[in-house]
Amino acid sequence: MVDTAKSSLGGASAVTEKKKVSPAGSRDATMDRQQPLLALVDRVRGDVEARGSGFVEAKIDVEARKVTIFWHGAVSHSLRERILSFRSAGTTVEFVRVPYTLNELQQEARRILEHYPQAVSAGPNATYSGLTVGVNSAHAAAADFKIESRMPVETARRPPSARRAGWLAFLRSTSRSW
Known part of the structure; x- marks a missing residue:
């Protein structure tokens, strides 16, 4: 960090105010670059949720200045045009x-956690095209664990300590109609 000083003379004493300036690759600079992306996502959520639209989720890529x-x-x-009007230059x-x-x-995800005791976590996959289900590695190999579902399901091994009850509580608290 670079410190710059601003002085103000008040009578015989001097008051110095230090301003911190972050180098381009620092965490603060990254946070500054992500701010307009997060603002766009917040504005989209606020605009479309009120209309009961098809909005599912959004992801940001700070380096590429991209919102998906x-x-x-x-x-x-x-x-689409309204959402695009929310973006800042270069986004x-x-x-x-x-x-x-x-x-x-x-x-x-909730149904799977309630009906498959070996499943310790479940939620949307990274592309929101199906689910990722964590399988208790003490019970079965993830590849051998079969789940009947109307949507695509990927499985991954999770330690026995993964908190099944926590996932169920989370899913119950976040369920909402769009």
Whole structure:
């Protein structure tokens, strides 16, 4: 960090105020670059959630200055243009169509956790096109664990200490209709 000083003389004494300036690669600079991306995501959430739209989730890529919006169903031309108007200069917005709403993904994750005791965690996968289910590694190999679901399911080994009850509580508290 670089310190710069500003002085103000008040009578016989001097008051010095230090301002911290962050180098370009620092954590503060990264936070500064992500701020407009997060603001765009917040504005999209606020705009479309009120309308009960197909918004599922959004991800940001700070380095690429990109916001990816995962959407269930078609995004109308007027809504797409409205969302694009929220972005700041140099920001890219990508719309990715997904087959399920966030509520559908959460409901299916909850169903799996309630009906498959070996499952210790469940939630949307990274692309919101299905689920990732954590399987208790003490019970079965993830590849051998079969789950019947109407959506694609990926499995991954998780330690026996993974908190099944915590995932169920989380899914119950975050379920909402879109």
